[in-house]
Amino acid sequence: MNDLERRYRRLLRAYPPEYRRTRGDEIVGTYLDLAGPHDRRPSLADAADLLRGGLRQRLRAAGATDVLPGVRLAATLALTAATVLAAGWFVRDLHPPHADLGYPSVGPFASVGVLAWVAWLLAAVVAGLAPGRSTRVAVAVAVLLTVAVVPLGAVPALPRPALSVLAPQIALGLLTLALPAHPPIGSRWLPALAGLVTALATLHLAPGLSDGWGYYGWTTVTLLSTVGVGLLVVVALLAAGLALARDTRGLWATLTLLGPVGLLTLHSLAGAIPVAGLAQNPTWASLAGTAVVVSAVGVGALPSAVLLRRRVMRR
Incomplete structure (x- = not known):
């Protein structure tokens, strides 16, 4: 067994044991046949494909194919928000x-x-034009850039x-x-349309905002909470319908979105308990x-609900 096959078999652990016993050799053999002669490790696309397949099979084994x-x-809904x-x-x-207010900036931008x-x-x-792998790559890049912004805060001149x-x-x-590979055209363009409407509305409000408002005031807290509550209301209405x-x-x-909604409303949740009536x-x-609890x-929430339903169905 070479290194490539060994690594594919490690990824195969994402599948249930019984499925690995009956189909494992076939799955690994298929990936090895498609691999290049100089490949030493699975590609990111192959790894993601194996993990997604394993998750599907585990959900099927748990009787939760509707998850x-x-x-x-x-x-x-997450991409839209x-x-x-x-x-x-x-x-x-x-x-x-x-500049005379004393706040640092990054050239023509605030941060x-x-x-x-x-x-x-x-x-x-990209989600509207090329759903599937291209969209996942674009989202992954956006996530990595968002993470990369965090350490830049250590530089005083870079707000x-x-x-x-x-x-x-x-x-x-x-x-x-987790976006679907072939979504309906309406849901494909929903995030871009929502973003365009938001940008136009914010541009309309921008002249009336204080020059000193930033990411640490109540304007930010209000916007985050509004989006969080709005997201929860939308998914709850969809769930009811x-x-x-x-x-x-x-x-x-709804269960899947509890974490992001909690982080969006973090300030409200953390200050929900009044002290001395105030x-x-x-x-x-x-x-x-609160962030630890919310996370x-x-x-x-989702795996717990799946396990709970499985136990109920077995009774």
């Missing part, structure tokens, strides 16, 4: 504060976050968006990687603690 359509619905935010932040970065926002807007366009802005954007982007037709996609989509601004400790709930 993936719900995750794909959540991915479409991410594009709306990116469009708003992009317009915001086009209006840096006046280095503009690199990530442009990447997100391009990803939304960046707040972590409360970047974290939900990354979470939405990771979920967007689909449930009338005995379609569970909306339920799975609303308090959340501390960094409460924000960090844990977001990651665990």
Whole structure:
């Protein structure tokens, strides 16, 4: 067994044990036949394909084949929300504060976050023009650029968006990687259209905004919370409508989006408990603690629901 075959068999562990015993040799043999003579490790596309296949088979073994359509619905809504935010932040970065206010800027832009926002807007366009692998690559690039913005904050002369802005954007982007390969044309262009409307609306409001507003004020908190609550309302309404037709996609989509929605509304959740009868601004400790809880709930909600339904069905 050479290194390439060994690495393919490691990836094959994504499949259920019984499936590996009956089909494992066939799957690995197919990938080896398609590999180049000098390949030493699986390509990223092959690795992603094996992981997706393993997830499908595990869901089928758990009797939860309806989960993936719900995750794909959540991915479409996630890209739409991410594009709306990116469009708003992009317009915001086009209006840096006046130099006499003492705020740093990056040339004609307010922050280095503009690199990530442009990447997100391009990803939304790619989703409309070339769904499938091209879209996933564009989204992956946008996610990586958003992550790359974080360490730039250590440079005083390079202002960046707040972590409360970047974290939900990354979470939405990771979920967007589950977009369907062949979506209906309406859902393909929904993110780009939503981004265009947001950009035009923000441009209309921009002249009335204070020159000093940035990523750390209540304007940002309000926008994040509004998008988070709006996303939750939309998916809940979809879930209710689909449930009338005995379609569970909306339920799975709602559970999938709990994590991103929680990160979008992080400030509200962290300050939800009043102190001495008065609303308090959340501390960094409460924000960090709430972020950990929200992330844990977001990651665990969907698999927990799948396991719970499996146990109920077995009784």
